[in-house]
Amino acid sequence: MREISNKIENKINIINQKFENINNKMSEIDTKFESIFNKVVNQNQNNTKTQNDIESLLRMLNTNNNSVFSSSLNNFRNDSIIEFRGFKMRADVAAKFIKLEEMIKQEFPGRQIIITSGMDGQHMPGSKHYEGKAIDFVVEPLTIEESKKIEELAKKAGFDVYNEYIYDSPYKTGPHMHIQIP
Numbered sequence: 224m225r226e227i228s229n230k231i232e233n234k235i236n237i238i239n240q241k242f243e244n245i246n247n248k249m250s251e252i253d254t255k256f257e258s259i260f261n262k263v264v265n266q267n268q269n270n271t272k273t274q275n276d277i278e279s280l281l282r283m284l285n286t287n288n289n290s291v292f293s294s295s296l297n298n299f300r301n302d303s304i305i306e307f308r309g310f311k312m313r314a315d316v317a318a319k320f321i322k323l324e325e326m327i328k329q330e331f332p333g334r335q336i337i338i339t340s341g342m343d344g345q346h347m348p349g350s351k352h353y354e355g356k357a358i359d360f361v362v363e364p365l366t367i368e369e370s371k372k373i374e375e376l377a378k379k380a381g382f383d384v385y386n387e388y389i390y391d392s393p394y395k396t397g398p399h400m401h402i403q404i405p
């Protein structure tokens with residue numbers, strides 16, 4: 224009996240050691256990813272190639288959402304402002320938008336999805352736009368009825384939504400969807 228419990232204890236120790244090794248490797252990968260990301264972001268962002276690189280890194284973050292990369296995204300999400308499709312915003316907001324865009328493309332294949340505002344432009348005082356936490360976008364073409372579906376998808380993707388296809392706002396420039404993170 225004693226011998227068996229010793230054996231089990233040894234095995235458990237080995238497993239714990241392996242887990243520790245894996246955790247160390249994961250944080251190494253996190254650090255690498257973060258430094259690659261920052262390097263790309265700090266390059267000339269008006270450059271099309273850099274823009275594409277940023278977008279593929281963000282896609283990578285999405286596909287690996289629940290593994291290594293999610294913690295690295297956590298590390299730099301708060302202060303990392305990037306230029307995405309020509310608009311400045313936080314990296315995590317852009318990553319979330321890519322996810323939403325894929326959902327919209329599935330529901331409405333062939334429609335154009337165009338960002339119309341990020342941190343730029345005129346918005347309500349205190350707007351999340353100024354923090355890089357909000358995006359305005361349009362889907363073309365889109366009926367009022369269909370805009371309700373987009374609203375639903377945006378909520379599913381984790382955004383707070385203001386449907387300015389339907390509702391008015393003091394700074395409204397035209398029908399569009401306003402999405403933001405808390």
Ligand SMILES: [Zn+2]
Nearest residue numbers: 357358359401
């Ligand atoms: Zn807006």
